[in-house]
Amino acid sequence: MMKTLLAKPQWQRLFPILNWGAAYNRQDLGGDVTAAVIVTIMLIPQSLAYALLAGLPAEVGLYASILPLVAYAIFGTSRVLAVGPVAVVSLMSASALAKLGLETVSDYVAASSVLALMSGILLVAMGALKLGVIANLLSHPVIAGFITASGVLIAVSQAKHILGIKASGHTLIEILGSLGQGMGQVNLITLLLGLAVLAFLFWLRRGLSDLLQTKLNMSKQMAGTLVRIGPVFAVIGTIALSWAADLPSFGVSVVGRVPTGLPPLGLPQLNSSFLTALIGPAVLITIIGYVESVSVAQTLAAKRRQKIDPNQELTALGAANIASALSGGYAVTGGFARSVVNFDAGARTPAAGALTAIGLTFAAIYLTPYLYFLPTATLAATIIVAVLSLVDLSILKTAWAYSRADFAAVFITVVLTLLLGVEIGVGAGVATSIALFLWKTSRPHVAEVGQVPGSEHFRNIDRHQVLTNPALVTLRIDESLYFANARRMEELILERVHQGKGELRHVVLMCSAVNEIDLSALESLEAINHQLSDLGIRLHLSEVKGPVMDRLKRSHLLQDLTGEVFLSQNCAFQKLTSLSDP
């Protein structure tokens, strides 16, 4: 009985569909269907394009936009998040697989699925262990720097499709070098087509939205949605042109034969020797994908006073990636642009995602024959326009203005991502953020304080006119005491005592800003107590916080302390002054 009562919320937590599904009504269906139609139209060119970016056949992008959406609809806690292939994860997948040196396309497709499977298993495991907090190690500057640098890398990597040449590489220098070598073979018709599509897509973003709002009095949301499904017109137009003028015979690269229907479900087959090489990239794709997805979900949920469960999101994204791997797709996550479109188009529940999956299934079955003549330059132009909106170098300026430490983290992430690739870029950015945080907390602000005359306040002697006593030194430490600053604290106190010559009898540490004292700091306090005792100086503490005091009571420090623990700095000053004055 008890078990059943407890079990129900547990099931509802694991399957959020049980919550919203039970209350599903006709109004919800209306909103969801409209959103699904619009998102389907938007997703078709996007999923083909991102598959190209990941180095995969175009249809793999469609496969990755079907079952993952159904899985997310069952397990996800965001009502509007739209999952599927996204630019940054596609780039990371391509970069990871390039290192394996696979020879056939089918091996490459299988390896992409395996990578999605590993990422899915990692996400589910992190969800079960509630390890979503690991994503907190990615600071905003590192994410911003990484996204910007990835956007540049992706745009540059797609230039080869616009130019109609062969090029390769995964760092800025490699790609630019490779492009330079191929410049002799530029295909002029491809270039003209590519530039025309680019111009059209840029006009969609810049010009069309204004036009729709001013001339047709369209709402901003509506105009934004039309702009975002615009690329489908470029796709239709260039397919028609390519077919009518038989562009492939002029050397224009096209998507070519695409299998009709869906691939069979099943585990991807890959030589197990490649598995270890994929673990590192899988971890990184998992964390980056999760951070991107949760940020989008949280932003949109807050707009409707809804909330998401970050740990359940791990399970949901894990299920989506596993579903992708089992159905011939590759790594997926929640995407920003498509989720915003879904939201603006009126999606009310995750059923919109499941309906979008139905739309894409139709596309995979009935539309694929028409993709034969689609120029890859069209898809490349779609990618370039999409990722250039991610490039935001102003983060460098913002960070520089706000703090040098944050600037260092962005700068290192941007430069190393461009020059050495995405994995080293993010790794170095995270390491820099952590190192700078440790550095800052290892050099806490320490002030020698004295009494503000006629008050119970104690302030920095360097900034205020305060009363002091040569027999007494009070140091206020503005940081928790832990291993990285314990030794510095010892040095500072001994340094100050060294200046104090013979008169000094009491040292007081004012602990009002000390949120924690770890074992290293405790042992440093014991050492200082002992060393001061050898010099005939007593060590006191004042304003120790409750939780810190509780912990100190479990140690020997309070018994061994030569001085006292004062409730307030004022008590300490009054008593020690009266003791030292004759």
Added chain:
Amino acid sequence: MMKTLLAKPQWQRLFPILNWGAAYNRQDLGGDVTAAVIVTIMLIPQSLAYALLAGLPAEVGLYASILPLVAYAIFGTSRVLAVGPVAVVSLMSASALAKLGLETVSDYVAASSVLALMSGILLVAMGALKLGVIANLLSHPVIAGFITASGVLIAVSQAKHILGIKASGHTLIEILGSLGQGMGQVNLITLLLGLAVLAFLFWLRRGLSDLLQTKLNMSKQMAGTLVRIGPVFAVIGTIALSWAADLPSFGVSVVGRVPTGLPPLGLPQLNSSFLTALIGPAVLITIIGYVESVSVAQTLAAKRRQKIDPNQELTALGAANIASALSGGYAVTGGFARSVVNFDAGARTPAAGALTAIGLTFAAIYLTPYLYFLPTATLAATIIVAVLSLVDLSILKTAWAYSRADFAAVFITVVLTLLLGVEIGVGAGVATSIALFLWKTSRPHVAEVGQVPGSEHFRNIDRHQVLTNPALVTLRIDESLYFANARRMEELILERVHQGKGELRHVVLMCSAVNEIDLSALESLEAINHQLSDLGIRLHLSEVKGPVMDRLKRSHLLQDLTGEVFLSQNCAFQKLTSLSDP
């Protein structure tokens, strides 16, 4: 002119010998000579033994105890630190060189010198860049765990010399397995001799000191010094016995032929392919050696109200290691036992170290022929007794009682050092300490506060009877806001707003314990401000510290904030309550 004035303190800083050397007098000389004689007698067996532990011929220990002492006397800032070979660094050197698979003894000796040279260069570079703070990453629990585990490893590794068998390995399991295989070949005479020396040395430590103090009324210092030079009697006694009874003919292993005199000065020659393999171990030896040395120097300096300069200590230890490498020695650092003996014996200046170097030069020239018959079991017993005093498992108990996080760091360091070796042990310990610190600060204590009736104090609503207002929520965050807790703060605030239903109009963040707000946290605050604004809720800040406010003024937050920044929480509560009450 100006340049000369500035240059002088700079020179004195780099060569502390210029400070104490100028004031050197007869009284100093008396203390230094006495200390040097006693330390020389103590160092002869110790340096031979530690060379054995490092897998080197015994005389290398003597070479490492001559020029390094002179170099430290010139550059060092501690008046009493005694440098030379020490147990833990010898173990680390042996562990690093084992991986190279060197075949000849001369290659092994050269590689040891190269390791010392690399460490010396690193130390000097860290000194020049003032990077001594890197050592702060080693928390007390990690150091204590590492020293204890190393002590166990060293003691176990020396058992083969007491048993008279061959054994190898660098982890506990390897060494015990290797000892087990050799148990059939135990040499009984070696075993008896080894046990006798062990018994004598333990009696020296435990019994002699008491005896001298109680029967002869000797001071504790004096008794301690005699105990520490005791091993030299074991050396003399077993050499005599070994010579008289011709123990080598019974299969007892002895030191054998030792070259007389000193090796020529010069750079060690080593195949450059080994250099990269030595970089990692060199970094670790550098940091561990530096931490050990500075702790000893600081403890002893404080006793005489002297001080040391931690950055100059890097230069001094670097010079000592370079001197060691150029004169046929190996990695050295400041040792605890010998520095205490030097201090207790009355050393007054670093000249005591230079005088000790003269003593050891005589030993290298005139005493080496007598070492032929010295049983290696005697040296092994010396090592075992010395390192067992380092083993202190009580740190596990202390850490457990004080905090689980500190316990985890000690436990992981001890277990991994024993099972996987010193490098992995220390690396994992440091990583654990940092991860747990980030973990703790990523989950700060956050309290919802209300007004204590009739006062201006605001306390936790869960612990105190306080006044609140349904239109107003105040959250006090007890930690600096930075990337690792920024997202959690967003979640907490939205979670709380979600509970507040429709009545909530104001959220106040009370920042009295916030020492810093980094760019990630700033962007989270901007996002929260925006999201709350969408819900018709205003965000306010109260009690923001001066330096934090200065930084916020460089951002857009203060312009964009929907609410106000209040000087005190009381102002915020009064004003917002009056606004929301009709």
